[in-house]
Amino acid sequence: MKKSLTVAALFATLLNHAVAAPPAFEAASIKLAAPDEAGPGDIARNMDSSPGHFAMRNVPLRFCLEWAYDLKDYEVSGPDWINNENRYDIVATAPGASENTMRLMLQTLLSERFQMKSHRETRNLDVYALLPGKGPAKVTEPTPEEQTSLGGGATGVKFTKQPISRLTFMLTRRMDRPVIDMTGLKGFYDFTLDTSGLGFGGNPPQDTSAPSIFTTIQENLGLRLQAQKAPIEILAVDHAEKTPTAN
Secondary structure (H helix, E strand, O other): OHHHHHHHHHHHHHHHHOOOOOOOOOEEEEEEOOOOOOOOOOOOOOOOOOOOEEEEEEEOHHHHHHHHHOOOHHHEEOOOHHHHOOOEEEEEEOOOOOHHHHHHHHHHHHHHHOOOEEEEEEEEEEEEEEEEOOOOOOOEOOOOOOOOEEEEEOOEEEEEEEOHHHHHHHHHHHOOOOEEEOOOOOOOEEEEEEOOOOOOOOOOOOOOOOOOHHHHHHHHHOEEEEEEEEEEEEEEEEEOOOOOOOO
16 A cells, blocks of 8 residues: 555656646648748738737748747847748647747747757847937827827838837837837837938938938937947757758
C-alpha cells in the first residue's frame, strides 16, 4: 500500500511539472508569396478580421515576428534576409481564439515551420527621445464625437484622436533611428505636424529647403527630439530557414 502511494505521488508530481503544449492553430498554411504578388503587406497585422481566422499576405518574416511578439521594427534583430528578401503568405484558423492567443499561436507556428531559434537581450541603441518642451505641449483633447483618423499629404499630417505612440511609430519608420516616447503624455489627442522636411528611412526630403522635423516638432507640438542612447530589449533571431517546412 505504501509503495502504491509513493508511485501515485511521483506520478502526480510529474503531471504538475509537465510543460503544457504551446498554443497552436487548428490549421495553418505558410508558403512563399508569388514574386509579382501585390497587396497590403507592409504593416505587421492580422489582415483577416473574421473571428477565429488569421492571415498575413506578402510579408517578410520580420513583420510576422513583430505581430507575433507585439514588437516594433527596431525590437527585432536577425539576418538581413528576414527584412524583405523573402515574402510569405500565412493563412490559419483558430476558432474561438482571442487576438492575444493567436499571437502565441503564430509564435509556435514560426518556430516550428522556420525551425527558428531566438533569444531576448537588451542592447544600448541609438534613438531619438521625444521629450517635453519648455512649455505645455501643443496638443488638444478630442471631443467625444470625434472619430480616430490620420490624414494629410506631402506637407503635413493631421492626427485626430490619436496617442503620441502613433506619432513615434510614424517617425520611427521615416527617420534613421527609433523614436521613443518620453513625453509623459497619456491618452488621445488632436495635433498636426508639418512633415515637409521629413524624408523616408532616414533619407533627405524631396524639398531640401523645408524646415527640419526637429524644428517642426518644436514649433507645431511644443516638444523636442533629442539624439541619445537607450537600453532596448530586443528579440534576436539566431537561426531561421528561408523556406518553411511543408504544410
